[in-house]
Amino acid sequence: MLNMGYSSRFRKLPPRALHILVPFFLSLIMSGLVSFISTVKSIGFEYGLLLSWFIAWMLSWGVAFPAVLFTLPLARKFSSLFVRLEE
Numbered sequence: 001m002l003n004m005g006y007s008s009r010f011r012k013l014p015p016r017a018l019h020i021l022v023p024f025f026l027s028l029i030m031s032g033l034v035s036f037i038s039t040v041k042s043i044g045f046e047y048g049l050l051l052s053w054f055i056a057w058m059l060s061w062g063v064a065f066p067a068v069l070f071t072l073p074l075a076r077k078f079s080s081l082f083v084r085l086e087e
Helices: 014-044 049-080
Strands: none
Touching: 014 049
């Protein structure tokens, strides 16, 4: 899907790395979006917006990444209550 010839440039991680990489990228993207919206709502499109947003993003990502790591198994179990698993 996203493999655009990059495999020849570097070695890929083994599949077991997905349990860390998915929460890493998920928390990075989500905390970035939420902190940007919150920062714009708080200070508006003013001078220094990007710096204020970046600081807020890194602080929120520092909380979001461990939170996703710890809550993802619980969310999977809770979600399985609503999904018929293949037998």
